[in-house]
Amino acid sequence: MKDVIDLIGRIFIAFIFLYEAYDSIKYFKQTKEMMTDYGLTWRQDLLLLGAITFLIIGGILVLIGYRTTLGAGMLLAYYIPVTMIVHSFWNDPEDIRRMESIMFMKNLAVIGGLMIVMVNDSGRYSIKRLFATTRVPSARRG
Numbered sequence: 001m002k003d004v005i006d007l008i009g010r011i012f013i014a015f016i017f018l019y020e021a022y023d024s025i026k027y028f029k030q031t032k033e034m035m036t037d038y039g040l041t042w043r044q045d046l047l048l049l050g051a052i053t054f055l056i057i058g059g060i061l062v063l064i065g066y067r068t069t070l071g072a073g074m075l076l077a078y079y080i081p082v083t084m085i086v087h088s089f090w091n092d093p094e095d096i097r098r099m100e101s102i103m104f105m106k107n108l109a110v111i112g113g114l115m116i117v118m119v120n121d122s123g124r125y126s127i128k129r130l131f132a133t134t135r136v137p138s139a140r141r142g
Contacts, residue, residue: 003124007065010122013113014063017075021055024048038085054078062117065126072118076111083107 024031032044040047054074061071087107089100122128 006120006123007125009113010062010065010068010117013110013117014059016110017055017059017079018063021052021059024052024055040085051078051082062114065122066128068122068126068128069118072114076114076118079107079111079114083111 028048031048035041035044035048055078058071058074058078061067062075083104087100087104089097089104092100
């Protein structure tokens, strides 16, 4: 049962980031405008394309259970700074502070989930396990 729950958890966590990558690609121009609103003006195309790359590669690695520590690390490298910049509720006006603090805490929970993925590895249902247990038939000599 633990392995099934581990797989479902990895699917849910990966979906968050893969959807965010899709959204950033689909709304590329609007995402750049939002970056400007938050003061991220230095090489926006590079930053955004790098973020999308980290989201896709990290999300896929976590999803399939191959090199999950690397994948979760890539997602953390993206998500921690984004959380601190976008949901800095301590800097926000009173009327949006409550919602931003809730979003900040939600992101902390996702960060915690990624850390759990990092230390628990991929579990039984993963590509890594499939590679480790697959036997290649040896060639018979005649």
